[in-house]
Amino acid sequence: MDSEGQMVVSSAGITESQNITRRPRALETPISNSLKFTEVMEPRWEQKGQLGANLCLSDTVGEASNFQKSLKEPGKKVLIVYAHQEPMSFNAALKDAAVRELSAQGCAVAVSDLYAMGFEPRATRSDITGTLSNPDSFNYGVEAHEAFKKGALAGDILAEQKKVQEADLVIFQFPLYWFSVPAIMKGWMDRVLCQGFAFDIPGFYDSGFLKRKLALLSLTTGGVASSYTKAGDYGDFRYFLWPLQHGTLHFCGFKVLAPQISFAPEYSSEEERKSMVASWTQRLKSLWTEEPIQCSPPWYFGQ
Ligand SMILES: Cc1cc2nc3c(=O)[nH]c(=O)nc-3n(C[C@H](O)[C@H](O)[C@H](O)COP(=O)(O)OP(=O)(O)OC[C@H]3O[C@@H](n4cnc5c(N)ncnc54)[C@H](O)[C@@H]3O)c2cc1C
Numbered sequence: 001m002d003s004e005g006q007m008v009v010s011s012a013g014i015t016e017s018q019n020i021t022r023r024p025r026a027l028e029t030p031i032s033n034s035l036k037f038t039e040v041m042e043p044r045w046e047q048k049g050q051l052g053a054n055l056c057l058s059d060t061v062g063e064a065s066n067f068q069k070s071l072k073e074p075g076k077k078v079l080i081v082y083a084h085q086e087p088m089s090f091n092a093a094l095k096d097a098a099v100r101e102l103s104a105q106g107c108a109v110a111v112s113d114l115y116a117m118g119f120e121p122r123a124t125r126s127d128i129t130g131t132l133s134n135p136d137s138f139n140y141g142v143e144a145h146e147a148f149k150k151g152a153l154a155g156d157i158l159a160e161q162k163k164v165q166e167a168d169l170v171i172f173q174f175p176l177y178w179f180s181v182p183a184i185m186k187g188w189m190d191r192v193l194c195q196g197f198a199f200d201i202p203g204f205y206d207s208g209f210l211k212r213k214l215a216l217l218s219l220t221t222g223g224v225a226s227s228y229t230k231a232g233d234y235g236d237f238r239y240f241l242w243p244l245q246h247g248t249l250h251f252c253g254f255k256v257l258a259p260q261i262s263f264a265p266e267y268s269s270e271e272e273r274k275s276m277v278a279s280w281t282q283r284l285k286s287l288w289t290e291e292p293i294q295c296s297p298p299w300y301f302g303q
Pocket residue numbers: 084086088089090091092093174175176177178179180220221222223224265266270273274277
């Protein structure tokens with residue numbers, strides 16, 4: 001962060017927001033245990049230490065101070081929604097680093113490894129079990145909402161919703177695809193964050209049903225950091241974060257932590273890549289003390 005609180009891109013390509021203090025780099029430690037969570041129906045939380053209060057959908061509104069306090073308690077639950085095909089990829093290294101560090105903190109960490117699970121990304125009528133409200137003219141949003149209320153959503157959706165419901169923090173780990181998430185992760189958002197579960201009308205943005213949870217996008221790019229500036233070819237990286245962070249996560253009520261962007265790992269040296277992984281690990285050490293971003297137009301587009 002510079003003296004004016006503007007975005008800073010480190011030499012290793014890590015961007016930090018005004019909400020994140022600059023941290024020293026740590027040496028990467030070997031992965032001692034890789035906790036993978038691919039069951040479809042029942043979440044199994046890898047747990048070291050005491051579980052904190054379970055923040056569920058029925059929690060009362062407007063208890064911001066309790067919310068902040070609860071995040072400082074040990075034993076938080078973290079769900080990592082992870083989209084990469086290759087276990088040796090850089091994204092896998094970032095995911096493994098998060099599992100390792102958060103587990104060491106005593107967090108219960110679950111990973112939804114979407115490709116390994118063969119997660120269905122398509123929102124279709126087979127997501128609704130039982131009778132449709134209007135079989136003559138299928139409307140996915142309406143039918144998913146009704147099915148949620150009746151407990152008639154497909155099992156894989158219910159399983160993911162259970163993981164989200166139990167999590168204090170959801171981390172999305174993915175490579176940037178066309179300025180967005182890979183299709184499999186978009187499908188997770190389309191199907192899991194349905195009306196009734198994540199939001200209602202009214203009942204969105206700060207009133208969204210996931211308002212007592214944190215969300216964080218950890219992503220990698222092909223483009224270098226200098227291309228993702230206002231004057232760069234791709235424009236400021238905050239532009240592509242708008243639909244994901246504001247249009248999706250904040251809409252569902254999530255409090256959004258500053259993104260972790262690891263720029264251009266393919267075009268970085270081995271040393272720079274290791275530094276990016278170490279920087280992510282280092283950030284996670286004090287993640288629970290971070291304030292969410294002000295998720296509104298000025299953060300993305302300026303005044
Ligand atoms: C369909 C599609 C659309 C895309 N759209 C965009 C776009 O809109 N914008 C954009 O910028 N990019 C885009 N890209 C590029 C994409 O974002 C990058 O290819 C991706 O982010 C790179 O991450 P990775 O995990 O796949 O890297 P990898 O290729 O898996 O890893 C890079 C290097 O890191 C090494 N590595 C792995 N683990 C470690 C470790 N622990 N320590 C050090 N090194 C390690 C790997 O061996 C490899 O050499 C797109 C790609 C595709 C396929």
